[in-house]
Amino acid sequence: MDRIWIALVERWEHRPRAPQRRSIRAPKGGGIVERHDMKLSTKDRxxxxxxLESKRAELLRAHGQNIAAATELEEESLPDAMDVATRATGEGELLGLARQERELLAEIEMALSKLDAGTYGVSELSGRPIPIARLRAIPWARLTTEEEERRERQS
Structure with missing residues (x-):
């Protein structure tokens, strides 16, 4: 059974490169495995x-607003300790959002640099193509869905 599987995979990897989607049966009754063969066209890129650039601009605006709101000093003093605590909690939440935005901005910048380098849409872990459907859902994806799930389970 393993030899058949290896032969199928070898044939699959050496076929003419045209964008297509096929299903093949995995070994030992593992169900249907979707194989994606993709080469991003100029239009796709x-x-x-x-x-990515639109999302980057949106995040930069939101990041600036969150930082400004979190660091803005009120001119009036807050007489009540509860008001001070509420404000500190709000500032902490805004700064947390700003941190998440910075992390996502870094992911987007990485994806844009990969577009420039011609490595966009290729898994950083395995070198396999990331399916276009995943890239449409998460344009800054660095791994295939399976690799991402495996990484999340391990951590």
């Missing part, structure tokens, strides 16, 4: 670049 331009589309992903536009989406």
């Amino acid at each position: 331009e589309s992903f670049r536009a989406v």
Whole structure:
């Protein structure tokens, strides 16, 4: 059974490269495995670049607003300790959002640099293509869905 599987995979990897989607049966009754063969077209790359740049601009605006709101000093003094605590909690939440935005901005910048380098859409872990459907859902994805799930289970 393993030899058949290896032969199928080898044939799959050496076939002509045209964007297509096929299903093959996994070994030992593992169910249907989706195999994606993709080569991003110029139109796809331009589309992903536009989406990434738009998301980057949106995050930069939101990040600036959250930082400004979190660090803004009120001119009036807060007489009540509860007001001070409420304000501190609100500032902490805004700064937490700003941190998450910075992390996502770094992911987006990485994706844009990969577009420039011609490595966009390729898993950093295995070198396998990331399916276009995943890239449409998460344009800054660095791993395939399976690799991401495996990484999350391990941590």
